[in-house]
Amino acid sequence: MKKFVQFRSIKAKLIAFSLLLLMIPLITLGYLSYQQSKSNLESVGKENLRNSVEMTIAMIEQFNQEVEAGNLSLAEAQEKVKIAILGEMDSEGKRPINKNIKLGDSGYIFVVDQKGNSIAHPNIEGNNVWDEQDDNGVKYMQEIIGKGNEGGGFASYSWPLPNSDQLEEKGVYAETDPYWGWVIGASTYLADFNKPAESILKLTVIVIGVAIIIGIFVIWQYASSMAKPINRVVQAMERFAEGDLTQESMSIRSKDEIGKLANAMNQMHAKLKDMIHNIAQASDLINTSSKELSQSANEVNMGAEQVAITMNELASGAEGQAHHSNELTSLMERFTADLRETNQHGEHIHQSSVEVLGLTNEGSQLMTSSNSQMSKIDGIVQNAVEKVKNLDAQAQEISKLVVVIKDIADQTNLLALNAAIEAARAGEHGKGFAVVADEVRKLAEQVAFSVNDITSIVTNIQQDFDVVTSSLEDGYQEVKEGTNQIKATSETFTTISNSINDVVDSVQLISSNLSKVTEDGQKMNSAIQEIAAVAEESAAGVEQTTATTEQTSSSMDVMAGKSAQLSTLALELKTLIAQFKL
Template identity: 30%
Template sequence: MTSIKTKLGIMLGGLLILVCIGLGWVAYFTSTNAVYTVAEELSTKTATESARVVEERINTRFSELLTIANTAEIADPNILPEEKMFYLEKEAKRGGYLSLGIGDTEGETLTMAGITINLKERDYYQQALGGKSVVTDPIISREDNTTLIVNYAVPIQEEGGNIIGVLIGARHGDELSAITNDIVLGDTGTAFMVNQVGTTVAHYAEEAVRSADNTIEMAETDPSLTSLAEIVNRMTTGETGFDEYNYDGIEKFAAFAPVGNTNWSLAVTVPTEEILSSLDSLKSNILMASILFLIFGLLLIYFITSRFARQIKGIAADLNVISNGDFSSDQSIQTRSGKDEIADTYRSMSTMKKAVSAMIKAIKDTSILINKDSESLDVIAQQMSSTSESVATAIQETTQGVSSQAEGLANINEALQTFGEKLEGIVTDIEDIDLNAKDVNDMSNKSNEDMQLLIESINVMESTFKDFTDKINGLNQNVNKVTEITSLINNIAEQTNLLALNAAIEAARAGEAGKGFAVVAQEIRKLAEQSQLSSQNINLLINNITEDADLIIETTDGLNQELSTQVNVIDGVINSYKNIVEAIHSIGVKIRSANIATMEINNEKSTILARVEEASAVAEEVAASSQEIAASSEEMSASSEEVASSAKNMGVLIGSMLEQVNKFKI
């Protein structure tokens, strides 16, 4: 069995190792972040200061050229360019320029070599004409087409301030690389510059400048340059920043910043390993400190666990004495001074020993008393059992009588319920008859009213037919008058026809003089014939109308007779309806009286039924209570027997418990 000392040592030692490792890792991680932060700040500051140095160098060149451009020998437009060359040769030699040239506003530029070059299309030349000092990227000289140069261009102004030309100073192209090579960060740090499109303008490898290397374009075919191309791409935007990249398998830091008054950006690079080299010694120091703290902690843990284990063993020994039931010795538990948990445990064990000893003594005394009481309880239980048997017999006889009474009341209740159901059916039927009688009475009253309306309608119709017959007779009379008129018109037409015939005859006798009259007579004869024909048609129509009117008169006479007959029949029906309504009203009164009486009987039946149910329920409750009392008596008898048996068993158990208690030493 593994001791508690070993277990505590393993747990605390493991915890200590874990803490040391965690603290070491946190210290290393924090230090690494701090070094990264310092490297970023230092590199960025170095790049910014270096860009400022380059800017100052370029501004110095601008100042030199502006001083030359503002001299009277150069600014005077009356002096020929050839004469100015002598002065420029001296200044070029003094300032270290490869060549100096003067150009006019048309771009015609004369160099010290006597070569005239047109630079009007060059962007830097146009900017200089605009009054701005400009420096170009490293380019191949157009004088010899071999030398790598950097041109500095400044405007030439006359006394009035007008720009009359451009002064161009050409310096060696490697001069920019020489400036960046002077920039040092750490032991192996380097610097380079690119323009706004990523082309190299200054580099520690001069061939990169001559070949105008563009890292962004090279990364398209060489994936290993991707990380560097990303930094160069950020540089082309004029950003100031810090980043990491991999070049030829070496991890490097790069800080970059834009160069003022140019479109260039300068970057300072240094290997990551060089910056983080101080972390190696820090790592070793942290490891050594962790090992020393670990050894010291393990020794301290060994001392603490040894002391704690001795105290635990003392507690185990004291508990072993108590486990054997020995509570008699005052020296069985040793006390410990102090205020820690171990001392509290010793004091608690001492208190527990005293309390358990007192409890066992009390249990022993109580058991003796319970043993005596159990013997008395056995005698009482036997007496209760005999009494409960007598009570149970009497209650059973009472229960039988009450049960018989409850059965009789239940039969009466069933008979009353059957009577009630039939009576409710009669009440329902009478209510339905009463409702139907009311409906019939309402319908007969409605029908009587409808008959009255029908008679009134027939009377109106009869009056209307009489008016219609009178109008037909009047129409017949008017038609006869029209017939007389048409007869008169017919006679007039015949006479007119005869007159026209006579007129025609007389016109024929008159010859040419009577031709016009003959035409008139002919037209009159035609009108007479047409009038006669129309009167004949009118007579024919009037005869038809007269015949139709006679038929209508005959028909209306028949309708009048039928209407009179219907009025008589309807009068008889109305009298019959009145008799039916009176009879139905009399029946309704009697039905309502019967309904009221039936409802009163139904209510009294409900009262009788409720009382019988109450009596039956009471009888059933009495029977049930009697049965419950009988069952309780039987249960009490059984319980008395169980109490007697339990008293005997309790006496046996108490005897056994006393034997066990006597084993303790108190």
């Protein structure tokens, strides 16, 4: 089915759906009120026709009593009745319509006998109208006389409006006078009775229009108040996705799901901002510590070189051995102090790395929770799509039932037409059956018209269901994209966590190496003291000190390499954090 309108925002959906809920009841109520008013007015009009005929018969009864009393002749009494219901005949043989008898703008009372001769009529008095037909071929006068002889009844036929060729339906109530044998009829155009209903229809249309305008304004305001906080949340999440965390927390007063969503986003924003800030500080601290460690290693290397020079001097001459031994002892004490300080820095770096790792794990848990929440929203939207599709299927079933009803109406219309043909063939005996067949045909036509209206309404409902389904599916795609973005962010946190683990391992290794170097420095210091105490073992002490110096230099080279590696890792971590704006 072709899509009529496609909505891409919650605001548009709320406005469209609310207007639909507002307009359908108002239009339905207005239409039903108009039809009810029209029906009531027609009933009142028909009752007025019947009362006019009964009043005329009562008047005939009174004049007939005067005739029987000998006060009036029959001709005089009949003329008085004609004058009372119409007026005096003019020179052209016509009578005016009595305006005192309210039967609509063009209504009047007329009299015919059993043979169809017009006894009292504004225009055709004295003519025989037994075989007169309307444009539909209905011999209306025969039907009117038949209703009158049955004790009174209503008949209708098509007749042109005064001074016009436009056909309108006329309603007639006829009843036979029991005194003179006249058939008294009161007729008027049904449209005259329905004129007040037209005023009601206009007033109803105006009221519905005003109500719709007011409803549009109220619905627009309500939809705007609903969509505004949602758009603010969407914009904030888009900025988060771009790494911008500089905005302030959102302030939404509502306590519904939208308010809860905004509060959850504010909490996530605060925790994420604090976590990134702590990671940035830890990264700067690691970078600073690695530089200090590298500087300490250089100083240790310089000390080792100095020790080597001292050992060479000891080897070249024993006379300066004591002096050089004291100098070497001083250097080794400084070296040991530097090692201890470096070891303390290493332990501090290790603790900072562990804290960074904890913050990273907390961020990963928050992203996992957000991913779970987006999955729930995904399920809710998908469920809504399925429900709307089920409603669309039920609307299609209604369309099938409407088609069946329309087929039944068409068949009923065809049967009514066949019955009318058979009644026409039956002649005089089939007149009553022809009337019934004509009524059945009209009823079938009304059913067909109603079925067409229902078909149009159901079609519009199906189109609206398609629009809602398409909008929900678009929303489902948006939720799915949001879920993928959160998953990507979670993977980024996992990468950061792995990098921090590597940093922790590296710092732990450096700390271990520094402990070993400290122990070696202490051994070296003991060896130098032995050299100073025992002069005769100076040669052996020089060799041992030289070996120890080489080992220290090698350890310092390793420590310098680890320090460079730690500095590189700190720069990489700082680059990752630079993607976020705090």
